[in-house]
Structures are given as C-alpha cells and as structure tokens.
Amino acid sequence: MELRFTEEERAFRQEVREFIDRNLPAATRERMESGRTPTKEMVVQWQRTLNAKGWAVPHWPVEWGGTGWSPIKRFILQEEIQQTPAPLPLGFNTNMCGPVIIAFGTEAQKKRFLPRMANLDDWWCQGFSEPGAGSDLASLKCAAKRVGDYYIVNGQKTWTTLAQYADWIFLLVRTNPNAAKQQEGISFLLVDMKSPGITVRPIITIDGAHEVNEVFFDDVKVPVENLVGTENRGWDCAKFLLSNERTGQARVGASKERIRRLKLIASQAPGGGRPIIEDPRFRERLTEVEVQLKALEITTLRVLATEQKNLGQRKPNPASSILKIRGTELQQAISELFVLAAGPYGLAGADPGADRLNEPEIVPDWAALAQPTYFNWRKQSIYGGSNEIQKNIMAKAFLGL
Amino acid sequence: MDFDLTEEQRLLQDSVARLLADRYKFEQRKAYMKTPEGWSREIWSAYAELGLLALPFAEAEGGYGGGAEETMIVAEQMGRALTLEPWLPTVVLGGGFLRHGASAEQRSALVPKIARGEMLLAFAHTEAQSRYDLHDVATTAKRDGDGWVLNGRKVVVIHGDSAHRLVVTARTAGGQRDLKGVGVFLVDASAPGVSRRGFTAVDGHRAAEVTLEGVRVGPEAVLGNPEDGLPLVDRVVDEAIAALAAEAVGAMEAVHGLTLEYLKTRKQFGRPIGSFQALQHRAAEMMVALEEARSMAMLGAMMAEEEDATERRRQMRAVKLQVGRSARFVGQQAIQLHGGIAMTMEYAAGHYFKRLTAIDTMFGDAEHHLNALATGGGLITAAAA
Incomplete structure (x- = not known):
C-alpha cells in the first residue's frame, strides 16, 4: 500500500x-x-x-x-x-459522446468525428432527457423512423445543456415503439444541429442563467450513417455513457479550489465584529466539508486504482455512484457556505453567465454570485442520474437487494 | 499510489481472519465475555503464536517488524470479530510507548515477554476532569531522590485490571492544563500504593479505575522526557487512533454485511424487507459511510508514520472525525434496519453498535476533533490574497 x-x-x-x-x-x-x-x-x-x-x-x-x-x-x-x-x-465531447463512438462507432464515424471533438471544432450537446423521461430515461418517446437512407426524427428533448452553442447533438431516439422491453427499442443517433426542423428554446433556471434548453425535432432528416452501434441497441451506449459521466462528478479538484477561495473570502467578510471565518459554527461546518472531501479524494483514487487494474474492461463500476452522491453533496454544501459568508450581501445576486455581474458594482462579485451559484448547484444531485437513482443502482449492483 | 496489500500482508490478513473465523464466532465471544477476566487467555496465546503480540516491534528486538499497515490489517480483522482481548492497550499503546519512549534495556526486558503473551500493558491517562485533553493531568509525579512519587486517580483505564504494567501520565511541573510538564511513567501494577477497581465497559471490554497513592518508581520508570512527555503521548495516541479507525472499519463492514443478510431474509408484507426502497437507500448510505471511513483509515495508516507531528495530528483528527461520524451512522442504521432483534443482547448487531460507539469516544470523539481541527484552520489552505 x-x-x-x-x-x-x-x-x-x-x-x-x-x-x-x-x-x-x-x-x-x-x-x-x-x-x-x-x-x-x-x-x-x-x-x-x-x-x-x-x-x-x-x-x-x-x-x-x-x-x-x-x-x-x-x-x-x-x-x-x-x-x-x-x-x-468539454465533457459532452470528451467523456460522453467521444467514448461512445470509440466503443460502439464505425471507423468512418471515428475518423469523421473524433479529431473534431478533441479539438472542440464541434461543440456537442446531449439529447437524452425528455419532458416525460427523466429518471425513467428508457421511457423516452422522441421517435426516429427509417425512410430510405434517412431517419426522420420527431419529438422533444429537454434540459439540453448549452444547446445554444452546439454544432451537434447525440440523441437517444425510439426506433421500435413495439419492442417487448422499452430499453430494446432505443437507438443512438448523431444529429447536426443545423439540420432543418430543429428548434432550440432557452430555459432560464432559478439562478437567472441560460444554461439549459428545450430542443424540438420536426421531421428532421438524419442520414443512417449517423447511427452509432446497432439499431435498437442504443441503450447499451446510454448505460456505458452514464457510468462514464459519474466518475467525473466527484470534482474533487474543483471543490478544493472553491474551498481555498471561500477561506480567503471568509477571512475578509465581516461576521459580527470579526471575519466570518472566526465564527465557530461557520468554521466547523467548513471543516466537516474539508474532511469529507479528503475522504472523497482518497475514495476517488481507490476507484481509479481499481480501474487501472481492470483496464480495457467496459463494465460500469458501481463505486462511481458513491463518488457521484458525495461529490455532489459536497459541492452543494460548499455553495451553501458561500451563501453564509455573503450574508445580506448575497441578496444582490447576478446571473453567473453575465459578463458584468452588477452594474454599477454594489457588492463584491463573489457575494453577488453566492446565491445564484447555490441555486444553480441544486441541479447536481438531480442530473447524471439523481442521487436517489444512484442509491437504487448501489442497492442492486453492490448490495444484492 | 497503490492500495493493494503485499503478498506477506495478505498472508497476515488471512491468518488472522482464519483464526477469528474459527475461534471467535459470536457464540464463542459470548462465552469469553462471561469468564471472570472477560476475554480469552487461549486466544491470547493464539495471537502470540501468530506473532500478533510482537507485531510492531523491531525484528532485532524479538518483534515481527510490522508497521502501521500491518497494525491496520490486524485491527480490521479484530473489528470484524469484535475481539475482547487487551491487544490495543498492550501492543499498540503500550508497545508504542516502549518503541518511542523506552530505552533499549527496557525494551529488551519487556518486548520478549509481551511477544510471548506474558506481559500485559495498559495506558492510564483519562482523569475525572480531563475528558479528551491528554494534557489535562492532575496526577502528580514528584522527584524523590533519583526516582519519583506518583499520586492521583485515573478513570476508565482500558484493560487496566489485568495489566502487569501501567503507562501513567503524571504532572512533573506546571499547572493542571499546561502543555509542558507532563511525564510518562511505566508503573508496576502490583507496586505498593496502586489500587485498582475493575469493571466491564459498555462495549464488553474490561477496564479499571486506578488510584495511585504515594507510588514510588525508580528513574528507569520514566518514558521519554519527564518534563515534556506530551509529544510522546500524542505520537502513540495517533498510532492508536489509526488502529481504532481500522478496527471500526472492520466492525462497520461486518455489521453492514449482517444487515444486508437480514434485509434479504426477513420477510414482512409477504416479501423480503430489502425490496423496500426506503430500506435500500439506508443500506446504500451505510455503504457510502463505510467507504469514507475505509479511505480515512488508510490515510490514518499512512499518517501514523508521519514525522511532522503537526501535520500528523491534523490529519489524524480528520481520520478520527470521519470514522466517528461513519461509525455512529452505520451503527444506528444497522439497528434501525434490523428492527427489534438488534435491540437484544442475543444478537450481534447491537454489540457492533456498542463497540462502534465506544471507538468514537476513545481518544476524542468526532465533535472534539472537529472543534480542534476547525480552530486550527482545517485541512485546506486559503487562496493567496
């Protein structure tokens, strides 16, 4: 050891x-x-x-x-x-769609898409969730019908992160509405966002940001060579992709950076005649997060060390659920500590995507961002398979329940 | 970065696991607990045969030559089996004081006896007022010729009733809560002036109240610097925290396994209760807490050998904090998921719960270390201004 x-x-x-x-x-x-x-x-x-x-x-x-x-x-x-x-x-390119094409795609698809993905010549977005298909992703309805050398796609995707920037979208579509199990009638398609019939509509989230979108498909023609893997076996790609998504969600380095920043801020922000960092209650909450983050860091390294041993295996690792659950809980806890540090300053919030935060500047930038970020980060325990879904996965895959 | 055990470590793990699987089943443990001493001399001899009593001592001194990782491996297995023997006080604590504070002569006199199972040690530090503060020492040691005279009362000395020698903290100078002026003395438990009242602690381990009245010891009884023994105490206690963390992981793993078995076999409403999502999620959360503790126990094993005392203390506080939190959570959930059966002395889950609770309250509970760690600035340094 x-x-x-x-x-x-x-x-x-x-x-x-x-x-x-x-x-x-x-x-x-x-x-x-x-x-x-x-x-x-x-x-x-x-x-x-x-x-x-x-x-x-x-x-x-x-x-x-x-x-x-x-x-x-x-x-x-x-x-x-x-x-x-x-x-x-960009995770959509490098951790999500790229690995799926590498694992399931044709040589032609690899040549065409991978180099542009790596260089971010194409910005990809993810077309998985639908209004009626959230945690129960396999119940998705967005349909693709084979007509000659094309699929004709009709339906709607939602929560599509940064679709407004995207050149391409990877889509889960229903190609067989009559399959015995709903997982068996799904396919994985690559779609050019410039295709006629695609409409992107912004969703403004509670922090005020335009981060996610609805994407509508109205008789969108997709060449059959843009099918990844086998028709009606797209669920294999989806499962593979989702388990890759989870390991990245621990975000230990990002949390460390936020804590360093928070400690600097809290040593300057007022808290009852002294900096808020000297408030015992604040300090202890922060310390608890630091300790849990240390445990998460070591757990992440343990998972990685196991992966190193099982290189080449394409099996999802259920331990990644632990990382997802704790990683997101800790990021949320840190965002809450920023809110505490900001106190009433935090009421002057701003859109985190905006170039200018508050004009003219009323409170420091970090304080203006505290509450919007806290609002925004509630998403973390929801996306990528909600934390409750992760516990279901653990109960089944790990605990035999 | 490598989390695997070496071949030799795996053999050690297997041999301890086999011994305990064979001779420390829950019913056998109950029988050991009922004996007057409250633990098994035969098992103690078996530990000696396996080298577990010689574990941390240098091979040149008759030891096994193990480090913090070996201690972790053995402690984890003992946690799984909920062993009752005075291994931690004798080998980890007593052994730690001998390794870090005793002269070569003292070690050559005592280590072979410990290794053979003939010498038991206990660490007498907690006083009525001290809570978890190792420096809060009212017991006094006054110079008397070239030796010392000790007076005071130590409470909850774990396995103090059977120990042949007591490692006693006593104040040689300064006020009761001064960091300087704490000495560490190796006291013969049968010396005139030492009286003991043994009792069984909540977790089934034995313990004693130890009273020292004009106990005279010679100069050879001093371990480390008699005017400044606290760094020695901290170092040994940090090693014990690492061992306790590993023991807790073993106990959590075992009680989690027990709980899963129960969830699969116990039926209510016509189906196994493990099919209910509310219970599944608790079981999953137990696993998260267990894995967090396991990661921190590994950190503990690594930091136990850290030479920078400030850094070692800091990290060890984090270890004990996380392990305490996890132990409490896993113990409580195990009881809840079992329901009434876990409330009985007849069933193992409650005994795991009690030991896990005890581990949290040894050498500082989670709140104690949280407070100290937070006051000291936590683990992560602030960004530059």
Missing part, C-alpha cells in the same frame, strides 16, 4: 501547473476565480490549447489522440485544471 504520489507523479503535477500558468489566458482564470462560468470562447480556446499539447483527451486510445497514461496521471491533470481554475475539456 502506498498512498503517496510517486516522484514521477509529483513531477508531472508540477509540469501541468507550469503549463497552465504559462498558457491559460488571465481573463479566463480571473473569470473562473470569481466563480463565474467561462464563456464559450474561453472554453474553446483552452481546449484547443490543451489539445495542441496532447492533453485534451488523455483517456482516449492513443490512435485517437489519447496518451496511454494511468488513471492516476489523468486524475492529476484534471485536478490541476480544476484547481487553477481553468475550464475542463
């Missing part, structure tokens, strides 16, 4: 840190330090910088731009990016 990083791993961390310091635009860093979401241009610029270095998709096979690194080394890169803070490579 050796829980310390090796000399080589520590040297790599230093290399990453120096690379980020040299190459990350100051405007991106400043925007993210203040707690705002990066702009589309910032995300694209930074992913291309990482890709030029060969670091955008380290977990992909080497022939498609991967590095062949150990999971621990990949963890270090991700953690350093999050801790800076800098934008991570």
Whole structure:
C-alpha cells in the first residue's frame, strides 16, 4: 500500500501547473476565480490549447489522440485544471459522446468525428432527457423512423445543456415503439444541429442563467450513417455513457479550489465584529466539508486504482455512484457556505453567465454570485442520474437487494 | 499510489481472519465475555503464536517488524470479530510507548515477554476532569531522590485490571492544563500504593479505575522526557487512533454485511424487507459511510508514520472525525434496519453498535476533533490574497 504520489507523479503535477500558468489566458482564470462560468470562447480556446499539447483527451486510445497514461496521471491533470481554475475539456465531447463512438462507432464515424471533438471544432450537446423521461430515461418517446437512407426524427428533448452553442447533438431516439422491453427499442443517433426542423428554446433556471434548453425535432432528416452501434441497441451506449459521466462528478479538484477561495473570502467578510471565518459554527461546518472531501479524494483514487487494474474492461463500476452522491453533496454544501459568508450581501445576486455581474458594482462579485451559484448547484444531485437513482443502482449492483 | 496489500500482508490478513473465523464466532465471544477476566487467555496465546503480540516491534528486538499497515490489517480483522482481548492497550499503546519512549534495556526486558503473551500493558491517562485533553493531568509525579512519587486517580483505564504494567501520565511541573510538564511513567501494577477497581465497559471490554497513592518508581520508570512527555503521548495516541479507525472499519463492514443478510431474509408484507426502497437507500448510505471511513483509515495508516507531528495530528483528527461520524451512522442504521432483534443482547448487531460507539469516544470523539481541527484552520489552505 502506498498512498503517496510517486516522484514521477509529483513531477508531472508540477509540469501541468507550469503549463497552465504559462498558457491559460488571465481573463479566463480571473473569470473562473470569481466563480463565474467561462464563456464559450474561453472554453474553446483552452481546449484547443490543451489539445495542441496532447492533453485534451488523455483517456482516449492513443490512435485517437489519447496518451496511454494511468488513471492516476489523468486524475492529476484534471485536478490541476480544476484547481487553477481553468475550464475542463468539454465533457459532452470528451467523456460522453467521444467514448461512445470509440466503443460502439464505425471507423468512418471515428475518423469523421473524433479529431473534431478533441479539438472542440464541434461543440456537442446531449439529447437524452425528455419532458416525460427523466429518471425513467428508457421511457423516452422522441421517435426516429427509417425512410430510405434517412431517419426522420420527431419529438422533444429537454434540459439540453448549452444547446445554444452546439454544432451537434447525440440523441437517444425510439426506433421500435413495439419492442417487448422499452430499453430494446432505443437507438443512438448523431444529429447536426443545423439540420432543418430543429428548434432550440432557452430555459432560464432559478439562478437567472441560460444554461439549459428545450430542443424540438420536426421531421428532421438524419442520414443512417449517423447511427452509432446497432439499431435498437442504443441503450447499451446510454448505460456505458452514464457510468462514464459519474466518475467525473466527484470534482474533487474543483471543490478544493472553491474551498481555498471561500477561506480567503471568509477571512475578509465581516461576521459580527470579526471575519466570518472566526465564527465557530461557520468554521466547523467548513471543516466537516474539508474532511469529507479528503475522504472523497482518497475514495476517488481507490476507484481509479481499481480501474487501472481492470483496464480495457467496459463494465460500469458501481463505486462511481458513491463518488457521484458525495461529490455532489459536497459541492452543494460548499455553495451553501458561500451563501453564509455573503450574508445580506448575497441578496444582490447576478446571473453567473453575465459578463458584468452588477452594474454599477454594489457588492463584491463573489457575494453577488453566492446565491445564484447555490441555486444553480441544486441541479447536481438531480442530473447524471439523481442521487436517489444512484442509491437504487448501489442497492442492486453492490448490495444484492 | 497503490492500495493493494503485499503478498506477506495478505498472508497476515488471512491468518488472522482464519483464526477469528474459527475461534471467535459470536457464540464463542459470548462465552469469553462471561469468564471472570472477560476475554480469552487461549486466544491470547493464539495471537502470540501468530506473532500478533510482537507485531510492531523491531525484528532485532524479538518483534515481527510490522508497521502501521500491518497494525491496520490486524485491527480490521479484530473489528470484524469484535475481539475482547487487551491487544490495543498492550501492543499498540503500550508497545508504542516502549518503541518511542523506552530505552533499549527496557525494551529488551519487556518486548520478549509481551511477544510471548506474558506481559500485559495498559495506558492510564483519562482523569475525572480531563475528558479528551491528554494534557489535562492532575496526577502528580514528584522527584524523590533519583526516582519519583506518583499520586492521583485515573478513570476508565482500558484493560487496566489485568495489566502487569501501567503507562501513567503524571504532572512533573506546571499547572493542571499546561502543555509542558507532563511525564510518562511505566508503573508496576502490583507496586505498593496502586489500587485498582475493575469493571466491564459498555462495549464488553474490561477496564479499571486506578488510584495511585504515594507510588514510588525508580528513574528507569520514566518514558521519554519527564518534563515534556506530551509529544510522546500524542505520537502513540495517533498510532492508536489509526488502529481504532481500522478496527471500526472492520466492525462497520461486518455489521453492514449482517444487515444486508437480514434485509434479504426477513420477510414482512409477504416479501423480503430489502425490496423496500426506503430500506435500500439506508443500506446504500451505510455503504457510502463505510467507504469514507475505509479511505480515512488508510490515510490514518499512512499518517501514523508521519514525522511532522503537526501535520500528523491534523490529519489524524480528520481520520478520527470521519470514522466517528461513519461509525455512529452505520451503527444506528444497522439497528434501525434490523428492527427489534438488534435491540437484544442475543444478537450481534447491537454489540457492533456498542463497540462502534465506544471507538468514537476513545481518544476524542468526532465533535472534539472537529472543534480542534476547525480552530486550527482545517485541512485546506486559503487562496493567496
């Protein structure tokens, strides 16, 4: 047993840190330090910088731009990016659709899509949820009918994150409405967002941000070569994708960065004649989060070390549910501590996506963002398979209940 | 980064697991508990044969040469079986004081006896007023020629009733709560002036109240620096916290397993109660808490050997805090998911619950360490201004 990083791993961390310091635009860093979401241009610029270095998709096979690194080394890169803070490579491209195409796609699909995904030449979005299909995703209705060399897609997707930026969408569609089990009539399609018949309508969430959308499909023609895997076997792709999604949700590095920032803020923010960090109740709540985060960090490394041993296996790891549950709970707890630190200042909230937070500045940026971020982060225990669904998964896969 | 055991460690784990599976079933444990001593001398001899009593001592001194990982492995298995023997006080605590505070002569006199199972030790530190503060010591040690005279009362000395030697903290200088001026003394339990009242603690382990009245010890009784023994105490206690964390993980794992079995077999409303989602989610939450504790027990094993005392203390507080939280949660859920049966002395779940509760209250409960850790600035450094 050796829980310390090796000399080589520590040297790599230093290399990453120096690379980020040299190459990350100051405007991106400043925007993210203040707690705002990066702009589309910032995300694209930074992913291309990482890709030029060969670091955008380290977990992909080497022939498609991967590095062949150990999971621990990949963890270090991700953690350093999050801790800076800098934008991570776009998850829809690199962790969701990319791995599905690698695992289930044709050579032609790989050649056509993967390099552009890695370089963020195409921005992808995810068309899974529907108004009637949330946790019960397999009940989805958005239909694709085969007509000649095309599928004709009709229906609606919702909660489509950043569809307003997207060039492509990966879709789960129903290709066989009469299948014995609803999971057996679903297919995985790649759709150009410029196709005629697609309408994107913003959903403004409770923080005031335009992050998610409804996407409507009205007789949208999709060439059959855009089917991934086998028709009516798209559920295999979906399950594979969702379990990949979960391991990223622990976001330990991002939480550490937020806690560092919070500690700085709380040592300056007033709290009854002294900085709020000196309030015993605030301090203890913060410390509890730090300790749980430490436990989550080690648990994440344990899961990664297991993955390292089982490399090449395409089985979802149920331990990823633990990471999802605790990772999201901790991020939510941290967002709540920012609200506590801001106190009444937090009432002057602003849209986290906006370029200017409050004009003219009434309260510090961090305080204006505290409540909107707290509102926004309630989503974390809902998306990617709600935390209750994760517990169902654990009960079935781990506990034999 | 490597979370696997070595081949040798796996053998150690297997041999302890086999011994306990064979000779420490719940019914056998009940029988040991009913004996006057409250634990099993035969099992103690079996530990000696396996080398468990020599575990942390250097091979050159007649020991097994194990480190914190080996301690973790053994403690975890003992936690699974809910063992009652004075292993922690003798080998981890007593052994720790000998390794870090005793002279080579003292060790050569005592280690072989400990290894053979002939010498039991206990750590007498808690006083009526001290709660978890290791520096809060009213017991006094006054110089007397080249030796010392000890006076005071120690309460809840775990396995203090059977110990041959007591490791006693006593104030050599300063006020009752000063950090400096605490000495550590190795006292013969049969020395004139030592009186003991044994009792069975809530978790089934034995304990004693120890009163010291004009107890004279020679200069060889001093462990470490008599004017500044607290760093030694902290170091040994940190090793004990790491061992307790591992023991708690073993106990949580066992009681979680017991609970899952029960959920699958107990039927109500015509079906196994494990088919009900409200219960499934509790079982899943128990697993999350268990895995958090397991991660922190691993951190504990790593930090037990950390030379930087401030960093070691800080991380060990985090370990004890998380383990305490997890232990309480898992214990409580195990009882709730079983229902009435777990409320009885006849059934194992309640005994796990009691031991897990005891572990939380040894060497600082979760709230104690939370308070100390929070006051000390937590684990993560603030961003630069």
